[in-house]
Amino acid sequence: MVILFINNHGGGFADHIEVAEATTVADLFEERLPGCRAEDFLIRVNRQPASADQVLQAGDRVSMTPTKIEGAR
Amino acid sequence: MTQPTRLLLRAAGRLSNFWRSRAQLLAREEPYRLRYVRHHLEALQGALDRLDKAHGLGLELVLPTLRLEILGHLERLRQAGSEAKDAMLRPGVQAPGAGAFLEELRQLEDDFADFSVDWRQKAIRVTTEPITLRDIYLGPFAIQFHWERLLHQPDVSCFDIVALDPHPAAANDRVTHPHVKDRSLCAGDASVPIRKALEQGRLADAFYLVRSVLEHYNPGSPHIALDEWEGTDCHDCGRNVGDDDRWCCEACGCDFCDDCIGNCASCDATRCHGCLMRCDVCNEPCCARCLETCAGSGNECCRHCRASCSQCGATVARDDCDEAGRCPSCQPTSIPEPNPPENTHDPDPEPARPASP
Structure with missing residues (x-):
């Protein structure tokens, strides 16, 4: 199934991606942001807060935004 | 405060128009750049x-010109080609519709305190919670997105960060946050994702990224640690x-105010x-490097007040040297002049007084 995945980490992009049926938010996070900690991200599904075990549905809009990001001067 | 839907719709429509204007500008850029290449x-x-x-006619003199x-x-041509290439490779921008912006605005309204639309300043404004970093209270900040700036530069410069309860750095009151100066x-690391979010009309994501920088x-x-x-x-x-x-003493390394700092009169070092x-x-005040114990x-003595003895080379106070630059030890011992013999001839004898009558 296809979902809209918005990754605001690093380059920051939005793209339609293919994910397996029964993929959870935690699965997607691990797959797309390996090495990162979920607690350092604001994760939304269809603009609403999501739990780690929430199963994604076709057409979902998933955004992952870092909450700890380094500014500069 | 929840905004009436009518106002949000109006704001969403306005935002959509600006994104559309930007998309039209970008769409015009490619043919413009290509015309430049052709020229x-x-x-x-x-x-x-x-x-x-010139080669055919053997006009050698004109060849260098x-x-x-x-x-x-x-x-x-190289420069024009590079700019045309950038314009052609840039992905086509599709302006989100008013409906998409309405969702963005609703999300901002749900997630931030004091969401408002400032029509006079043409800005969307939200407020953060009070921010404290490493036990330093910086206060809440207003994050203001000025949509007209989007036409020039769809990046973090579209935002103003206004300290609502300012606790600026002691050294510079224009710095209200370690990463905010003059609003x-x-x-830093959020620059690219903020730009991407704005380019794609993901307004709420851009606001979240700005807030993430402020909270970290x-x-x-x-700007100031x-x-x-x-x-x-x-x-x-x-x-x-x-x-x-603030002045730092170059000798002890401690910090001092301008009343408690001075300079070496000899080498000008800060002490x-x-x-x-x-x-x-x-x-005169001098640093330890410039003072020397005189023999x-x-x-x-400082370097201005000491000298080397012209005879033995010892370092001595300049005032102790004689005209020939000799230290007291090297100066010849003065020989007392012998007493003049009595009844010697006086070259200018006082005339003898006449005897009293």
């Missing part, structure tokens, strides 16, 4: 034709001083009063 190509072709002709002209055209956020501290690159936020206490008198008024001593001769007297 330089034709100019180059003309110069090449003239070069061929023509070569220079061709080099100029090549450079301009401008230095977004990067000690590697602040939080360690120095409250200023520095003068090591001598204890007065709190900002960076602009605190505790690290300056007085020259025993001129009484004989044992005085501590």
